[in-house]
Amino acid sequence: MLVALTVAVAVTALALAAWCGFAAYRDQPTKDWHFIGMAVVSLLALAQLVVGIVQLSRGERPEQGMTIFIAYLIGAFLAVPAAGFLSLTERTRWGSVTVAAGAVVLAVLEVRLYDIWGN
């Protein structure tokens, strides 16, 4: 597992959480710029999913089991897009809170992914 990529996803996710949290604090819904931010974070998570699968196909194995690893990879990829769709139908500050919460969930998933892969 590429540690650099895991860290990058976690850090950008936390930045997105702070950004959307700030929008919620200012009583604003998510805007186009926020969606571009979500797209960037989701692309990184997608890259991680691809890298993870490539590494599995090369015969490398995560420490805590392959099924859990793949489940977390998919969950990490879906977290921010799912929150983004919810915020599309909730055009208030609470849509921004949802995206911030989704990004925090992603950051937590990254920590777990790091543990699951091991070393």
Added chain:
Amino acid sequence: MTDTDRTPAAATGEKQPFDLGTGPGRVLVWFYGVFTVAAASRSIVQMILDFGKAPLAYVLSAVAALVYGFITYSLVRGGEKARRSALVCCAAELLGVLVVGTWTMAEPSAFADATVWSDFGMGYLFIPVILPVTGMMWLRRARTA
């Protein structure tokens, strides 16, 4: 008589489902959705891989997933009936977290493997304990809104 003339109690009848899943409720829908997926996938994977290792823990995870799923559905559906059943489920959820949390603290050997509710949900940033409380607060407020 128009809709606006009705008293709030009448408006909460079957024909006028109010939204539980908008505003702050949307954030709850998100968290309950995440926990439905987390608890369900966890129990399904563990049951398939090795059910004999900790049957009690895995069945408990599955029950938790059902409760989370039902609350998510109720929040999305809205209306007085959904609000009431979600309130009951949130209370059951809180009770489950507290009982299982105390149980795992007092006698760790009772569960061979962890569940979402072990140690008051410590492995999940204590969200399993915070969620039913916020859920009940929101559901109680939604009645007057």
